[in-house]
Amino acid sequence: MNELLLSILRATAVHTGYTLVCVTIGFVLGLLLGIGLSRLPALSRYLIPLLSILNTIPGIVFIGMLVILIGMTPATVITALSVYAMFPVLKNTVTGLNGVDGQYKEAARGCGMNHCQRLIQVELPLAMPTIIGGLRLSTVYTVSWAVLAAMIGQGGLGDFVYKGVSSNNNALILQGAIPAAVLALVLGGLVDALQKRVVPKGLRKGGAGK
């Protein structure tokens, strides 16, 4: 029993590792690309759909191709999951930045802020709830996608799931599914806590702006 618990904990740790690494990479990429594309509306009209279609590549195809290019290593898993994790952040960043009311941008310009200041001090804070909303989607998605790591022998909770599914063993599937669900709840809760902190003071309920 202890051994079982240990193996579940070990798999959960690997799973958490994949999730954190991939969500971080995906978040940074998505945020930067999102900011860039929101500045270039003409380009983003064509580029966003092109980036979005990366997410339509089925996991098994993406990973199957990467196995041939990179081999059966954690790098394969991280590459695929980071690309997948990028999209919700990117999409929500662009939506959030585009949704910033023109009056605030004008006010900021009127205060003499330059482009960079406006972005960092006005637009990003106002768009932050939406961007973090994208991060939350990515996080929960990646917890569920990280099961794919087991497809190429790279561990994680997917190991139990794959073994359980192939041998018709529900107990094994649950061994993987329950910790994954808990992990999603915990990480989702962390992002929610972050969400509360990044909402600008003026926009919080009962805050100065009300």
Added chain:
Amino acid sequence: MSIAMIWDHLSLVLSALILAVAAGVPLGLLAYLCPKVGKALLWVVDLIQTIPALALLGVIMVATGPGSPTAMTGLALYSLLPIARNTSLGLSQVPGHLKEAAAGMGMSPAYRLFHVDVPLAAPMLVTGIRIAAVNAIGTAVFASFVGGGGLGGLFYTAIRQRNMEQILMGTLILMAMALVLDAGLGWVERRMSGNRRNKLPLPVKAAGGALLALASVALVASMLLPKYTEGQLTLYDGDYSEVKLMHAMAELLVEDKTDLEVVILDQMTQVNNHNELKGANPSCDLMFSYDGTVLTTFLGLDTKDIPEGESLYDFVNETVREREGLRLLGKVGLNNTYSIGVTQSVIDRYGVSKVSDLIPIAGELDFGAEHEFYTEEGSMKYQPFVDFYGLRFRSAKPVDVVLKYNAVESGAFDVMVVYATDGLNKRAGLTILEDDRGFFPEYYGAFLVREGLFADFYDAAPNLEQVLELLTGQVSSEDMVELTYAVDVDGRPVEEVASEFLRSKGLL
């Protein structure tokens, strides 16, 4: 790849998205209107997202029946998260002063919700649907585990065969689908957000909306309709070439020698196919399987459960009849047991020919197998195997059964568990080692049928049993290696290879 398959895939995605929007947007609204209940609901949606697809589909299949209803429901559940989350997020971000202004103008809360809050939240809401749409297009490949059709089966076959052209074509089609859907949703977004004046007159809008709603309902309903198979001998397609070939042979023979019509539905895994065959409400009539698979995977038994002196086949046949009302027809001949294959470089370096030759060199070799081989129950598994021979491999990794030949060809393994009759062994340059101490039991292939099958079809085909038994003893392991090679490596169509084989045996 045919237009029908593409349409299948697209209608699966569309119907699932319709369901997901129909459920997700109200959920998001609820989460916004009463945050306490809503929060709990959104957590549940998070949880659904983390349930492994295969497990979720298995559960749904019990409730909704196999094929497209299961695939649609599963895909809709996986699409719920971004839609529900973004709806509630978008609504909660409507600036307070606008809400106050609306209240000040005397709008009722309901009027305000639909005329102020929702239009302002529309971009977020549609962003959620767009995220769901692109993900659903890729995720829909899982439909092929449960007979749900679409492009999934094609991808799995193409990856196994390393058919780059096919993979690329399939991926491009998925991408094109995503672009079209995304453009459509972008158009909806622009219509819904209040930024530009809506120029269409109200009757046109109402008619358009009604038409769209009607089309949506029709599409979802069409997915729920059971495929009409009354009076037809029904099979599901197999998820790998050997089963596909045997099912095609059964179809060819039965249609040639009886008046019965045979229908082969979309592909399914062995485990799911068996679940559809047993029980009170079977949705198919027979499937090709193996006595060893029935024993271990379907019945959950092991070779040590077989009474002394009884053969595996006889024991399985008796037990499966008692427990599940199924029985095996005669063995077709092939023995698709587990085998140990080694790469050419191992042969060149060490000149091995039997499994026991690996004992002294195992420490320098990497071992690979599909996940099933690493499970704990049963004796035909990794640990009992290495203990039996005294093998200590340098590493042992599980890999998805679809990807394993890609893995061994990329040099990830030196030794791999393979199936004896797999034509891909030859392509991958794997040499099968002799199981010299007899570890692996037999896996004789045979048709597994419902016990009442021949009585049910007696009027239409009194000779059905004899026709199916024509295959008994006719397909040897060597034959099957050649047949799967023709399909998996030469890329020839299954029906053509099957019919050619039957003709060569004088059965057709």
